[in-house]
Amino acid sequence: MTQGINMEPQRLQAGQGWQWMKQGYALFMKAPLLWMVLLLICFIAMAGLSAIPVVGEPLSSLLLPAVMVGLMVGCRALEQGEELELAHLFSGFQQHTAQLVTLGGIALVGQFLIFGLMMMVGGATLVSILMSGQPPQDPQVMAQAIAGAGFAVLIGVALFSVLLMAMQFAPMLVYFNGIAPVEAMKLSFRAFLANIGPMLVYGVAFILLAILASIPMMLGWLVLMPVMITSLYACYSGIFPPQKESESAPAAGDDDKPTEGTL
Template sequence: MEKLPASTGWQWVKQGFGLFRKQPGGLSMLFLGYMFCMLAVSIVPLLGQLLPVILVPVFSVAFVQGCLNIDLGKRVLPSLLISGFRKPAFPVLLGLGVLYILTAIVAIGASTLVDGGVLWQLATGQLNPQTSPDVIRESNVGMAILTTIVLYVPAAMAFCFAAPLIYWKQTGLGKALFFSFFAVWRSLSAFVVFASTWFAISVVTSQLLFLIVGRTPMAVQLMMPLSMILTVIMHCSFYAAYRQIFGVPVDESKAVSLDKPND
């Protein structure tokens, strides 16, 4: 894995916009299908709060596979949503989703040492910020959030490329986390620029929207499709990063057809 310059992070963002421009309708429909699936699993009794998080890695491969389809000149279809449910990747991706939750619990749990558990109560719904503003104001919740972020960053580096590595390279969970972490670490400056650029895009677009239509109910309604489009483009940018670091993935359908003997 080659060490990349900081400017590469900006190039990934540009490439993400380029990929989206090629098939905006297909990628948007894929995201709407994803949202519908998440809404459906959230109503499952008992597991409704956990399943949407556990299934994030499973569904996330649909977006990178969609970007690969664009690279190969294929259409992006909603049927790609089942990509992550295929064996042998599915159980490993499911394990990755469980690890998402466990890592978040550890990071937020550690913040209780800083603010006495206020952030934990907010995250679990035990504390309502509208009814208990004084409790939040008097706590050290800001430092607790910072502590949680600092603790979660190494895990986020390991999670970054784990799902596509499991899906395309068919690696085990530990190996995928290892290669993902060091891929980000070796080009950390590029990922800092990548994350900073996306943060700036999010802030600037939201502020421009408020400037044009004001802080009205219409602005809230427009924010939803805008957020959807930016989320899809961010997935495309993430694929661009994977493509440069690990190479263009092999198209499984072509690989299967090449392996079949001629009749």
């Protein structure tokens, strides 16, 4: 794996946001049925874990980066012409596991701190609803909680946006590039800001596709959910291109040997 020393994110044109979506769809189409199965397994496993009283939801948050990495490893395998396999899901639990769990822990603490700040500025009712894990049966209750929260909503949106940007590429940077969790979050945040144009196009494209996917009884989400994963890998590999083998230093004594197949 490439070591992430002095890594700098690529700055891309706004139109690249749509290209990421197309690249993600191409990766999905290389193994569409298996992608659906893998996402279903992840959903069932994370939902079952979250259902455990008290410790379930925090534990699922801790493990989420490792699960995400497994899906990203599957994307890289397809990109390199290999087969997508169920075993890819467990890649994050085989290498860099401690760093990935640490990353999940940082994100979890960040969420609690943001919720705590929101409660301090008048959003206690809204936070209690959000942390309950179950939406209220009466939509009016949520509407009133949001209206009563006022400034707390603005603070929550701003800080959760920052946390999301910091976590966007952090699991991949930890796993593929060997970067420490905190540094990976900083680099992910910088990469997001440096590519705010393509990220905006990418986000708008996803929202439009989500609307279309929801029309025929939500069936379009069977495709859109995997494409969301594969296109995220396209974002990462576009902003942080994998190091080519030709760019690595030659082994000792190789300089004097002719390369097979060259003149």
